[in-house]
Amino acid sequence: MTNDLQQAPELVCPAGSLRALQAAVDAGADAVYLGLKDATNARNFAGLNFDDAQVRDGVAHAHARGAKVLMALNTFADARDAGPWRRAVDKAVSLGADALIVADTAVMGYCRDEHPSLRLHLSVQASATSHAAIEFYRKRYGVQRAVLPRVLTMQQVAQVIKHTDIDIEVFGFGSLCVMVEGRCALSSYATGQSPNNxxxxSPPSAVRWQDAKDGVQARLNGVLIDCYAPDEPRGYPTLCKGRFVVDGRRDYALEEPTSLNTLAILPELIAMGVKAFKIEGRQRSAAYVEQVTRVWRAAIDQACSAQGRYSVQPEWAAMLSRHAEGQQHTLGAYNRPWR
Structure with missing residues (x-):
């Protein structure tokens, strides 16, 4: 935990299951984030997420060890029936969640009116990329923290922090999103279902793996996304990370399967005032959560106590490489050499 380190940012880790939650807390997470088993959260995979009893057990485990539980209600409510999102808010309060991660203004308004003491975090799905947008959510809905989309440069992050009183959380490690979060239309184009709601x-019902003479084809609702050689590693198929033929060349046309990794710039992000680092991966295994959390716990502790002697340890890099998409790391938008 970071309680004994002055001004240390929070380490916020993913929990797609009770086992993953326990692993994250025991490995040193300051907070974990989870979702219910329905469309109110943006990782609505079969076999993942929490029922009421599991949330209670997870909250008890976390609170007993000084960690917080954040509940993600970060999809956009159905205009025909916002009831599930409102009931999820009420449930989060009754189960003892420390804060909600919310994207929809209607859901925020319900929280403000019905549960005014409930802490609200602005989800990355809200796509708030400027301090003016973030200040709107603070003044109108009482939001106390904002998670920034993974499209801002270091200078832009610094400007946001300088001009808002809200705590700022950034992604530290995990899968990237090619879209400005909350505005994805690719999946809905192919399947009629958007990750925003x-x-x-990639809805599991639309995913198909088909054997072909040149390998294994990955399709999403009939759309050919990629073709893998028999011995080639293959990840869960998404349109933005498929390989397509463009001008006669087959390659990743939109986004390569690679992971964001900000360990190299961790001291700079802390110095500019980042209050929390989020690890992506609620759909990943408990082993992933435990190992990545241990690396980031050690890195944050060193960055906050080493007084200029911080360095990325070889064992940290090796561990994160094993869990990175395509075994590749990137600083993403944080490092744009052409700027």
Missing amino acids: AGVC
């Missing part, structure tokens, strides 16, 4: 980039 259905909770998954």
Whole structure:
């Protein structure tokens, strides 16, 4: 935990299951984030997420060890029936969640009116990329923290922090999103379901793996996304990370399967005032959560106590490489050499 380190940012880790939650807390997470087993959260995969009893057990485990539980209600409510989102808010309060991660203004308004003491975090799905947008949510709905989309440069992050009183949380490690979060239309184009309200980039019912003479084809609702050699590693198929033929060349046309990794710039982000680092991966295993959390716990502790002697340890890099998409790391938008 970071309680004994002055001004240390929070380490916020993913929990797609009770086992993953326990692993994250025991490995040193300051907070974990989870979702219910429905479309109110943006990782609505079969076999993942929490029922009421599991939330209670997770909250008890976390609170007993000084950690917080954040509940993600970060999809956009159905205009025909916002009831599930409102009931999820009420449930989060009754189950003892420390804060909600919310994207929809209607859901925020319900929280403000019905549960005014409930802490609200602005989800990355809200796509708030400027301090003016973030200040709107603070003044109108009482939001106390904002999670920034993974499209801002270091200078832009610094400007946001300088001009808002809200705590700022950034992604530190995990899968990237090619879209400005909350505005994805790719999945809905192919399947009729958007991750903004259905909770998954590629609905399992639309995913097909088909054997072909040149390998294994990955399709999404009939759309050919990629073709893998028999011995080639293959990840969960999403349109933005498929390989397509463009001008006669087959390659990743939109986004390569690679993971964001900000360990190299961790001291700079802390110095500019980032209050929390989020690890992506509620759909990942408990082993992933435990190992990545341990690396980030050690890195944050060193960055906050080493007084200029911080360095990325080889064992940290090796561990994160094993869990990175395509075994590749990037600083993403934080490092744009052409700027």
